[in-house]
Amino acid sequence: MVQSNPTLDELELLRWDLRRDCTDIIMAGGGGHIGGDMSVIDALMVLYLRHLNVSPAMVDDPDRDRFVLSKGHAMEAYYAVLCQQGFLDLADVKARFQKYESPYIGHPNNKLPGIEMNSGSLGHGLPVAVGMALAAKMDGRSYRTYTIMGDGELAEGSVWEGAMSGSNFELDNLCALVDRNRLQISGCTEDVMRQDSQEERWAAFGWNVLSIPGNDLAAIDAALTLAAETKGKPTAIILNTVKGYGSPVMENQAKWHHQLPSQEEYAQICADFAARKEAVIRG
Numbered sequence: 586m587v588q589s590n591p592t593l594d595e596l597e598l599l600r601w602d603l604r605r606d607c608t609d610i611i612m613a614g615g616g617g618h619i620g621g622d623m624s625v626i627d628a629l630m631v632l633y634l635r636h637l638n639v640s641p642a643m644v645d646d647p648d649r650d651r652f653v654l655s656k657g658h659a660m661e662a663y664y665a666v667l668c669q670q671g672f673l674d675l676a677d678v679k680a681r682f683q684k685y686e687s688p689y690i691g692h693p694n695n696k697l698p699g700i701e702m703n704s705g706s707l708g709h710g711l712p713v714a715v716g717m718a719l720a721a722k723m724d725g726r727s728y729r730t731y732t733i734m735g736d737g738e739l740a741e742g743s744v745w746e747g748a749m750s751g752s753n754f755e756l757d758n759l760c761a762l763v764d765r766n767r768l769q770i771s772g773c774t775e776d777v778m779r780q781d782s783q784e785e786r787w788a789a790f791g792w793n794v795l796s797i798p799g800n801d802l803a804a805i806d807a808a809l810t811l812a813a814e815t816k817g818k819p820t821a822i823i824l825n826t827v828k829g830y831g832s833p834v835m836e837n838q839a840k841w842h843h844q845l846p847s848q849e850e851y852a853q854i855c856a857d858f859a860a861r862k863e864a865v866i867r868g
C-alpha cells in the first residue's frame with residue numbers, strides 16, 4: 586500500500602512488516618543479503634516514506650529526487666520498500682525473485698520502475714550521485730540526490746573521489762548515508778580495512794557530518810531534515826546500525842551477510858519481528 590508522509594509512530598510498526606516482506610522475498614528466491622538488508626531497511630523506509638520526492642507516477646519526472654542504492658546487495662530490503670510504495674508488486678517479486686529471465690535480480694536493475702541505476706559493484710554509487718547532484722545545479726533544478734553505501738564499501742577508492750568532488754562542487758543537494766554496521770562479507774570492517782573515525786574522514790573531505798543511531802527512526806528522520814537544510818556542502822549521515830537488526834538469530838554475526846535461514850530459523854526470525862511489532866502496539 587502506498588502511504589503519504591506517515592508518522593514516525595506508524596513507521597515504528599511498518600518497519601517490522603517490511604522486514605517480514607524482505608525475509609519472505611529472500612526465502613522465495615532462495616538467497617539474499619539478509620544481514621545488510623536488516624541494518625539498512627529503516628533508513629530506506631524513512632527516506633522513501635518521509636523525505637524523497639518520488640512516486641510511481643513520477644519515475645520520469647525530471648524534478649524527482651534521485652536515489653542510488655550503492656550497497657546494491659541490499660536489494661531485498663529495497664524491493665520491500667519499493668513494493669510498499671507501489672513501484673512494484675510484492676506478490677510478483679516473490680514469485681519471480683532470482684528466477685530465470687526475471688527482472689527481479691539480486692541487485693538494483695534500472696529496467697525496473699523507480700530504480701535509477703544498476704549497482705552492486707561497490708564504490709560506484711557516490712560518484713554517480715555526485716554527477717546527478719551536479720546536473721541538478723547545472724540545470725537549475727531543485728531535486729535532491731541521496732545514496733546509501735556500506736562501511737565495507739568505503740574501502741573502494743572511487744568513494745573518496747566522489748567525496749572530494751561532492752565538496753569541491755559544494756553539492757548541498759547531495760546526501761550520502763553510510764550503513765556503519767561494522768561488518769562486511771568476510772568479517773569485521775576493522776579487521777579487513779579499518780573504518781575508524783568516519784566522522785573525521787568525511788569532515789576532512791569538506792562534508793557536513795551527522796553521526797546517529799542508524800536503526801532509530803526519529804534520529805534518521807531528524808538527520809535527513811538537517812541534511813536538506815544544510816547549505817554550501819554535502820552531508821554524510823553515518824548510520825551506526827546493527828547488521829541483522831530485528832532478530833537475535835542473526836544480529837551482529839558476519840555469517841548472516843548472505844545466509845539463507847533454515848525453516849526453523851525463518852520461523853524464529855518471523856516470530857521475533859512479530860514480537861517487536863507487538864511490543865510497539867502494547868507501548
Ligand SMILES: Cc1ncc(C[n+]2csc(CCOP(=O)(O)OP(=O)(O)O)c2C)c(N)n1
Binds near residue numbers: 656739766
Ligand atoms: C567492487 C566489488 N568488490 C567486491 C564485491 C563483493 N561484495 C559484496 S558485498 C561485500 C561486502 C560489503 O560490505 P558492506 O559495504 O559493509 O556491506 P553491508 O555489511 O552493509 O552489507 C563485498 C565485498 C562487490 N560487490 N563489489
